[in-house]
Amino acid sequence: MVSLASCAAVLIGIALPAAVVGAPGDQRTASLSAHRTQLERRSRNALLELYSIETRLERARARISLLDEQEARLERESAAMRTSLRLARRAIVATQRNLADRARALYESSDANNSLAIMLGAESVDDAVTRLENIEQIVNQQNSILRQARRAQAKLLHLRADLARRKAALDRLRSAAETSAQSLEAARSARANTIHRLSSERALTNRQLANLSAQATKAATTSIKETSQPASASTTTTSSDTTSHSSGGSIEKGQQLTVSATYYCLPGSTASGLPVGPGIMATDPSVIPLGTRAYVPGYGNAVAADTGSAVKGFTIDLWVADCKKAKAYGRQTLTVKIL
Numbered sequence: 001m002v003s004l005a006s007c008a009a010v011l012i013g014i015a016l017p018a019a020v021v022g023a024p025g026d027q028r029t030a031s032l033s034a035h036r037t038q039l040e041r042r043s044r045n046a047l048l049e050l051y052s053i054e055t056r057l058e059r060a061r062a063r064i065s066l067l068d069e070q071e072a073r074l075e076r077e078s079a080a081m082r083t084s085l086r087l088a089r090r091a092i093v094a095t096q097r098n099l100a101d102r103a104r105a106l107y108e109s110s111d112a113n114n115s116l117a118i119m120l121g122a123e124s125v126d127d128a129v130t131r132l133e134n135i136e137q138i139v140n141q142q143n144s145i146l147r148q149a150r151r152a153q154a155k156l157l158h159l160r161a162d163l164a165r166r167k168a169a170l171d172r173l174r175s176a177a178e179t180s181a182q183s184l185e186a187a188r189s190a191r192a193n194t195i196h197r198l199s200s201e202r203a204l205t206n207r208q209l210a211n212l213s214a215q216a217t218k219a220a221t222t223s224i225k226e227t228s229q230p231a232s233a234s235t236t237t238t239s240s241d242t243t244s245h246s247s248g249g250s251i252e253k254g255q256q257l258t259v260s261a262t263y264y265c266l267p268g269s270t271a272s273g274l275p276v277g278p279g280i281m282a283t284d285p286s287v288i289p290l291g292t293r294a295y296v297p298g299y300g301n302a303v304a305a306d307t308g309s310a311v312k313g314f315t316i317d318l319w320v321a322d323c324k325k326a327k328a329y330g331r332q333t334l335t336v337k338i339l
Contacts, residue, residue, distance in 0.1 A: 029209065036205045043198045050191040057184040060177055067174045074170065078163045085156040091149040099142050251292060255338045259314045261296065263326035266319075270306035282306035282317035293339040301339065 251257075264282070269275050271282075272290055281294065281302035288294070292304040299318050311317050316336070320326050 032205055032209050036202060036209070039198050039202045039205065043195060043202070046191050046194045046198065050188060050195065053184055053188045053191060057181060057188060060181040060184055064174060064177045064181060067170055067177060071167070071170050071174070074163060074167055078160070078167075081156055081159050081163060085153065085160065088149050088152040088156060092146060092153065095142050095146045095149060251288060251338055253338055256335050257288075257294075257314060257338065258333065258335050259316050260331055261299075261334045261336075262315075262317050262331050263320045263329040264308075264317050265321060265323040265326045272305045274305050276306070276319050278319065278321070279303060280305050280319040282308045282311045282319075284312050284315060287314055288316070295337045295339055297334055297336070 267276060270280055274280070279300070279302050281296070281304050283290070283292070283304040283306075285304075285307060288304050290304050290307075294302055294304070294316075296302050296316070296318060302316075302318060306317070306319075308317055320329075
């Protein structure tokens with residue numbers, strides 16, 4: 001009789017875990033698969049949101065940098081304005097002091113016994129007229145300087161108020177940009193945590209699916225073992241590698257059988273409870289027991305894991321995924337070797 005351990009190894013080697021997940025009736029597996037798909041979709045969406053948040057965060061930081069540059073430029077303008085305002089105030093004070101000094105000098109240079117000299121600081125009318133003209137010219141010049149200084153002072157004070165308003169506006173904009181950046185950083189951290197959590201859930205779901213797949217593989221192997229035992233137990237020969245059948249024939253390891261072979265592509269599960277897949281072979285259990293491994297020319301290794309109403313006697317039906325290939329294959333006579 002073919003070794004059951006070898007049969008189980010072959011079954012595991014033909015992609016059972018992937019196929020068992022899709023076995024009908026397994027609601028737990030279907031639920032976990034749906035949950036895994038949902039987690040993958042949520043992970044992709046969270047990743048896209050993270051990319052979007054990072055883009056907006058970069059823009060917010062660029063906005064903050066721009067506002068910092070504007071604020072630095074505004075501060076330079078303010079410093080220059082303060083310097084100009086100090087100079088204007090000094091010019092006003094200096095002009096006023098100069099006028100006072102000139103008035104004091106005129107008074108101090110006059111003759112106390114001559115009223116005209118006291119008033120004008122002159123010894124004669126001509127000298128007084130000349131002095132008056134000079135004084136008027138000097139006063140006009142000083143007044144012009146004083147007016148210019150005061151206009152400059154008023155302009156600078158207006159500029160200072162404007163700079164203060166602009167700075168207050170920049171401070172508000174920068175505060176809003178900082179708040180936005182902090183909010184985006186918090187959102188980015190939350191999305192990163194979400195992605196990590198979803199990744200952990202996916203890993204747990206994959207482990208649960210792997211465990212269910214292993215359990216299904218074990219159950220399928222047990223099913224084959226139980227199906228193979230009745231046929232072999234009733235007519236076992238003294239040889240450990242020989243299995244007798246109700247037809248009176250026997251299958252031995254290394255034996256070659258001439259069979260009629262076809263291909264089929266039906267979905268679903270096999271008679272042994274396994275899902276269909278590459279390497280699955282339908283046989284007549286009375287001729288080739290379930291669990292028997294064989295090498296099929298042009299196909300490769302196969303395991304008897306299915307039956308069929310049209311599979312009688314020395315006939316085998318090999319599963320393929322391509323229905324066109326199955327139809328084109330037709331029916332062929334082959335010599336298979338029992339492994």
